[in-house]
Amino acid sequence: MLAKLKFLLYYTHRFRWWYAGGVVFLALTIWASVTIPEYIQKSIDIIAQGRAGNEDQFYQYVAIILGLALVLIIVRTFSRILFFVPGRLIERKLKGEMFQKLSSFGKDYYDDNSAGSIISRINNDINGVRMITGFGLLQIGNILFSLSVTPYKMWAMSPTLTLYCMVPLVVIFIIVRTGMVVMVKNTHLRMDALQRLSGKTVSFLSGNGVIKSYNIHKWAENQVEKENVSLFDYTLKISWIRSFVMPLLGSMEQILKIVVLFVGGLYVINGEFTIGELTEYIAYAALLTHPIMGLGWVLTVFQQGFVGISSIQTIMDRKGVDDLKPGLPTEEKSRLVHQGVSVKNLNFTYHNGEGPALKHISFDIRPGQVIGITGRLGSGKTTLINCLNGYLKVPPGTLYFGQKDASELRGHDIRSAVRTVSQDVFLFSDTVENNIAFGAGLNLEEEHLQNVVYRSALADELGRFPKKEKTMVGEKGIMLSGGQKQRISLARALYAPGQLLILDDVFSAVDSDTERFLIRQLFENKVASSLLIISNRMSVLERTDFTIVLEEGQMVAKGTHEELLRDSEFYRETWQVQEGGRK
Ligand SMILES: Nc1ncnc2c1ncn2[C@@H]1O[C@H](COP(=O)(O)OP(=O)(O)O)[C@@H](O)[C@H]1O
Ligand SMILES: [Mg+2]
Missing domain, CATH: 3.40.50.300 (P-loop containing nucleotide triphosphate hydrolases)
Structure with missing residues (x-):
């Protein structure tokens, strides 16, 4: 584990200023998204009062909301750029280094590993690292900020209501996690199937002449078909999870809103909440579902990325045949x-x-x-x-x-x-x-x-x-x-x-x-x-x-x-x- 963190640190630390900028813009993003509901609350309360003479105040609030929304678009874009670009740059660097390393290996390595499977494995592994160093880090920042600011705002408005909201949120988390675990398992199986398929495809394509001259198309097709079908099966399983879990999460968000509407609605009737505060609270609750889902995702991204890192490390740690020998002048x-x-x-x-x-x-x-x-x-x-x-x-x-x-x-x-x-x-x-x-x-x-x-x-x-x-x-x-x-x-x-x-x-x-x-x-x-x-x-x-x-x-x-x-x-x-x- 320590070695993997060191690996990540080694590649990310040269981009520390990018990430630092990303964190600043991320903080601004979170600030804008939790500030907008405050002004929505204020505007709605003015609407609810329904008194003439408050229009100027109302215009002002709407203008502020508009301004914040524009700011949100810009800072969110920047926060993504500042996190994703280092991820891509690290990917590029790793690809170069891996190629160099692989070229230094002797015949024994290539006798044991086919070119097709090496290529597909490396692409997968490096992809995993890119996901961690780009999307993963962004999500972590996002989750840390959102989960500290938003619940605080909610708690300040009503502790009881916040506790009610926890129930659907925990359910959301558990669904995402479970879905992800199954998905990771199938992703690995799919990766293996893909490796076998690319290995066979490469070998059949380069041996196309032999296949033609011996008339063994059927045999080759069957071989490819077998791997293709197993690739299809795993991919389909993954799609099943995607198409179940995602909509389910969408409905959980609605359930959360219903809970807030019902309990918060009673507060409004009893005069504990204004209608504006209820709207504000609903907006916060909606803001919270995304980081919770993100948490489910990000755990998976890191899990998979770490598998990729250890596979990259086995290659990087392998000595090239000539690594220890001094070169001649x-x-x-x-x-x-x-x-x-x-x-x-x-x-x-x-x-x-x-x-x-x-x-x-x-x-x-x-x-x-x-x-x-x-x-x-x-x-x-x-x-x-x-x-x-x-x-x-x-x-x-x-x-x-x-x-x-x-x-x-x-x-x-x-x-x-x-x-x-x-x-x-x-x-x-x-x-x-x-x-x-x-x-x-x-x-x-x-x-x-x-x-x-x-x-x-x-x-x-x-x-x-x-x-x-x-x-x-x-x-x-x-x-x-x-x-x-x-x-x-x-x-x-x-x-x-x-x-x-x-x-x-x-x-x-x-x-x-x-x-x-x-x-x-x-x-x-x-x-x-x-x-x-x-x-x-x-x-x-x-x-x-x-x-x-x-x-x-x-x-x-x-x-x-x-x-x-x-x-x-x-x-x-x-x-x-x-x-x-x-x-
Ligand atoms: N990569 C390899 N791995 C294992 N055995 C090999 C490999 N290459 C050649 N051999 C074996 O070494 C022997 C000598 O092969 P080779 O040097 O290619 O013969 P020649 O060039 O005289 O035809 C053969 O028995 C062959 O099967
Ligand atoms: Mg020979």
Whole structure:
């Protein structure tokens, strides 16, 4: 609880002047709304006397009431602005901070939480905080002021009548509270259902191609429908409560007025109250119902908001993978690979994996070398390079950049020296040009871009697009073929190659002419000081300084083309198959 209050204080205290202004205008609002009934009372008493000659006084009172009503409109508006704007600003700040935090989490977090559910949960949580810091605080101020001023005015007029009024007010409070408790329960269930629905929707939409090609629309529709129905059920329950509780509260207000009318009416008949005082009292009683309802609401807002805060706190308190590691100075980053890279008896097990995906891997990459990695599907090639580029976290003492232990380096720093063109290409929904040089912004170097496009064998195809490199690639690059996507991804790496460039199977989706062209470009123009290429193509492996053969996570052979032809069965067989193809 204390931690949650601290959280709230941390975010609200920078807006203390806003809130202070809000409180001043709130006080003015309450003052205007309790002063108006006094003048109504005075005017009505003049009306009741019905004597000529009092018109001037009457006009004056009406003018005052009009003036107060105008003041009320203005100060109420300001009090709302001054409370709601900080709520929105806090929401904006939190969204930014949460995004930053989430980006710092490693693969394990995203393996366990789907993007859809993260988004919907965060929106909900932050919404809860916004409700507390805006509407919630306003209501608290409102309730505190109203419940201290209005009952005091009522009590001063008639203690007995005020006690009578308590009965319907307590009933109102209990109804709102009970309604709210049920509503909160259903709101949570609804939130979960919404999370599941958005998770499924996102996954089905991004897998739309698969759904179409396998003709499994019905299955997908049923899955979505199931969640949709449960979302509907919870929403309907919430609407039931809304449509019952709200009108009920409206009638309670009427009952309150009837009580005052009846008991107060008797006072008027007995001469204890003037007709004006009765009107004034009724106006106060009406003023009181709103804060009482508000109290029911505000408890819920805080309850829900606190649930949101604790969920935000779990995310905020989670350490990003690199939070505790010191960053490298820029000039060290640029020299990270200059003394080579050493892999020393590396074992790696995925956090959710059954056994180790890599076992006892050792090799060195000296500056200037070109190294190949080959092996069957699932042999651990991608896992190995993801260890090298800092995407996966390796155990201490197993991977060194020069003298530096990779487990003490930030992934970000490693990746500024080690560039990877991965097997699964991700393109942003933007132009080809921005996908290649993203982050370059205004500094886009046109000549360099053209050069990179040429060396990635994209020039011909881009030339055929009407908008050339300004062509939009569509969501995740759906406008392009697999091979085109892979080459854009290659061009992206060539645009800013880093010191060690890793290519994960980039030649798998290109024809042999293009492959030959790409290999020539890579080997002849030294793009990066070292090159690591995953491939099963002999035309590539032939030209490396040495190649590693992986089998079930183990390095079963290592050597030059000739050595491997002699030592590795897998390598020899692959060569024979491909040689047979060439002849
Ligand atoms: N995120 C992951 N979580 C758990 N296991 C994984 C993950 N990614 C890959 N693996 C497993 O690690 C092994 C090696 O996979 P991978 O490195 O992708 O092989 P390759 O790139 O050689 O085809 C496989 O058995 C695969 O199932
Ligand atoms: Mg792979």
